[in-house]
Amino acid sequence: MRSFRWATLAWMLLGWAPGGRLMALPPVIQLNRISPDPGGVDLEWTVGSPELRTFLESRDGVDSGAWVPVPGWEAGFPSLSAFRDQRPPVQTRFYRVRGEPGPVSRGSLLRTLEVATMTRAEIQFFINLAGYPVVAERDVRFLRLVYETVDAYGLRTVASGALALPVGFEGPLPMVSYQHGTSVAREDVPSRLNTEGFLGVLFASSGYVAVLPDYLGLGDSPGFPPFHHADSEATAVVDMLRACRNWCASNGVVLKDRLFLTGYSQGGHATLAALREIESRHADEFRITACAAGGGAYDLSGTTTADALSGRSLPNPYYFVYLLAAYRDVYGLPEYLGLPYSKTVPPLLDGTHDGETLNAILPSDPTLTLAPGVRDEFVSNPNHPFRVALRRNDLLDWTPRSPLRLYQCRNDRDVLPANATVAQASFASRGASVELIDPSPSSDHIGCVEPTLLQIKAWFDALRN
Secondary structure: OOOOOOOOOOOOOEEEOOOOOEEEOOOOEEEEEEEEEOOEEEEEEEEOOOOEEEEEEEEOOOOOOOOEEOOOOOOOOOOOOEEEEOOOOOOOOEEEEEEEEOOOOOOOEEEEEEEEEEOHHHHHHHHHHHOOOOOOOOOEEEEEEEEEEEOOOOOEEEEEEEEEEEOOOOOOEEEEEEEOOOOOOOOOOHHHOOHHHHHHHHHHHOOOEEEEEOOOOOOOOOOOOOOOOHHHHHHHHHHHHHHHHHHHHHOOOOEEEEEEEEEEOHHHHHHHHHHHHHHHHOOOOOOEEEEEEEOOOOOHHHHHHHHHOOOOOOOOOHHHHHHHHHHHHHHOOOOOEOOOHHHHOHHHHOOOOOHHHHHOOOOOOHHHHEOOOHHHHHHHOOOOHHHHHHHHOOOOOOOOOOOEEEEOOOOOOOOOOHHHHHHHHHHHHOOOOOEEEOOOOOOOOOOOHHHHHHHHHHHHHHHOO
């Protein structure tokens, strides 16, 4: 009998072993047997996930012609793992088994963990230690939620976040969602009650239901973090809000029709991404009372790119290599780092190291990490793939409808103030009135956090009733 050719596509999932180490899991779909005879072809495969609807397809050429369903398989059969193609075999026919996920129950609550209950006195002790001019009003219950959401490709995944609730407050409560700043360490997220998790405690102690998403690839979420990927930042926030709303509905917590969005640094970018997502796709589900974004890189392809190419010493060059790794993962970009950085950087992006560890091995001009010729090509080509990816994640070409304030300190050298002024001007050109506030002109990126968040909370407090 003539030789018979075949091909298969198998999906691979990435998971995280205990301790944050990346590990490969078995293929979700694997074509195990293909047996031709004069009257047809028998095929058998293994499906590793019950959520997948499988499709058996063929084409008569290795690199030409569309993949089409094998006759008799047009509708897909979720439970079958064997089939006989009754067409006589031909030498150039190729097969594949493809899987599509079923409907994703976005925001479905999967697990809940009680992290802590903090008394008012304990909260006030930490407030005093930090030097915040805030008074704790109630005890706070702090939980970690794991929920269903979608990844950067729209496929089912899980994510985690924190829910902080006041103890003893009567009546409906407003909800505030705080989006955290940059983290490369998997455990340095709000659901682990880190520093930014404590911000949720502060909000909850004064009468808010505080929601703090960890984002994808951090906390309990598998895979590599899609750093500054606007769409997945937004879906993680929206679905965390749904998970928290589901938990409240099941536990007798009544929510007021008031939703506030805020965040700082990467959280500023994630906050605007979430605002855009909610206003454009979920306005019938969420009514936003106010949104406040601080210190965010909203103009990635313009201001942020020009700053990276300026040659100045950046306070945190690890942002650059983190963004390269994230966009390489999301958009399938090639490796742009040159030696030795292509060898030394990836091991430090395994989720167990922090930004300072990365900074220690990087030049202060992060473009010096690029392979020979890459920088020149990036500068000269306006449609360089990395530039295209950056443009896709700008947050400028839309019209906010909710009350919106941008907070930006003019002495910020990590995220240049032009990010905020360009965003405000872009929104104004579309007819949106957006306030730009400098809460502390002499403060740098970190020093700007406290005055920004105190002013944001005062604004939200004035609006919540």
